Amino acid sequence: MAALAPPVAAIRVAVRRAIADLPAYGPVLVACSGGADSLALAAAAAFVAPRTGRTAGLVTVDHGLQDGSAQRAEAVARWAERAGLAPVEVVRVQVAGRPGGPEAAAREARYQALTEVAVRHRASALLTGHTRDDQAETVLLALARGAGPRGLAGMPARRDLAGVPLVRPLLEIGRQETRAACVALGLTPWEDPHNRDPAYARSRVRADVLPVLVRTLGPGVLDNLARTARLMAADNELLDELAGRALTGARHPDGGLAVKVLADLAPALRGRVLRSWAHELGAPPAALSHRHVAALDMLVTAWRGQRATYLPGGLRVLRRADRLVSEDPGTALGGPAVPRPPSGQPPAGDEGGG
Incomplete structure (x- = not known):
């Protein structure tokens, strides 16, 4: 019997560990574009899931952005069925007309489609093929x-x-390993031309920046960058827990947040509390930037009677005596809507860098 290729073994171990503590109901669904990363992941899931008493399926999204995309998606689906994955679905999405740049619009459409499929099948998890290199x-x-x-x-x-x-x-698996696994398994991955398109910032980092770092600092730089992410994630988890408690403690009996309680918090913790509160009010996370949080902080620490601060989503936050309140309908206070300043006139507290 031929020895199992180390990259194939490493990816199977990573999948086994990732799904070990998942709920027993529903299939594990793999989001697969047909690229080397997600193809290697799907092959590993097809092998591992039945051996752990689970079922594994596959979802491939056709963004319709390239000639032949529908045929490629169907080819991925046919391979998945031959590999024993079930259910298998091809989902076509409309990217044009969504807000943001092309990358953001495609990502939003993709995750919306993946979410709908996962919920419909009551999936125990949705697996994606992001690697250590993607993390770096x-x-x-x-x-x-x-x-x-x-x-x-x-x-x-x-x-x-x-x-x-x-x-x-696969966040601790390198891109070279997923490619090697595909070779060992006789799989032919699809090479997405968008991954080499210099119009996209991530493509430029992948093609130009990372190779220079590896040549200059050695191949360990990829592991070091990924380890930075893990360390920061652990710190964030603790800080988010502390911020959640602080947000509860800052709630004013009459609504809004108590300024005195906020002022007594450490700046790093106060910023997280204000960001969480803004999300709670309805500010879209992707649009809420550092300058918005800094403007809220000014209402606490540098109050000089300034006007309200405007947040993404049409939200208006102001200081009323000893508390911060929102006057946008649908927030916790349910106050009246307030019109924005005239066009060309920036709202107070909304200047500054992001």
């Missing part, structure tokens, strides 16, 4: 954008997606 790229992009600890934590190994665990088993 994410950390570098976060650094370049001036992100704080939350951004430097990169992609979490597990998070909730509409009640379904989104799990990334």
Whole structure:
């Protein structure tokens, strides 16, 4: 009997560990584009799941952004069925017309589709093929954008997606290993041309920045960047727990947040409390930036009678005596809607860098 190729064994072990403590109900679904990472993941899930008393299925999303995308998606589905994966679904999405750039729009459409399929099948988890190299790229992009600890934590190994665990088993597996696994298994992955398109920041990091870092600092730089993400994620988990308690303690009996309690918090903790509160009010997480949180903080620490601060989602927050309140309908206070300033006139507290 031929020895099992080490990359194949490593990926199977990673999948076994990732699904070991998942609920027993429903299939484990693999999100697979047909690229080397997700293809190697799907092959491992097809092998591991039945041996652990589970079923594994596959979902492939056709974004319709390239010629032949529908045929490629169908080819992935046919391979999945031959590999014994079930259920297998091809989902076609509409990317055009969504907010944000092309990358963000495609990602939003993809995750919306994956979520719908996972919920419909009552999946015990949705697995994605993000690797250590993807994590390193994410950390570098976060650094370049001036992100704080939350951004430097990169992609979490597990998070909730509409009640379904989104799990990334390969965050400690390198991209070279997934390619080698495909070769060992006789699989031919699809090479997405978008991954080499210099129009995308991640593609430039992948093609230009990471190779320079590896040549200059050695191959260990990829592991080091991924380890940075794990360390930051652990710190974030603790800080988020502390912030949750602080947010509970800062709630004013009449609604809003008590300024005195906020002022007594350490700045790092107060920022997290204000960010969490803004999310609670309805500010979209992707649109809420450092400058918005800093403007809220000014209402606490540098109050000079300034006007309200505007947040993404049409929210208006102001200081009323000893508390911060929101006057947008649908928030905790349910106050009246307040019109925005005239076009071209920035709202108070909304200036500054992100």
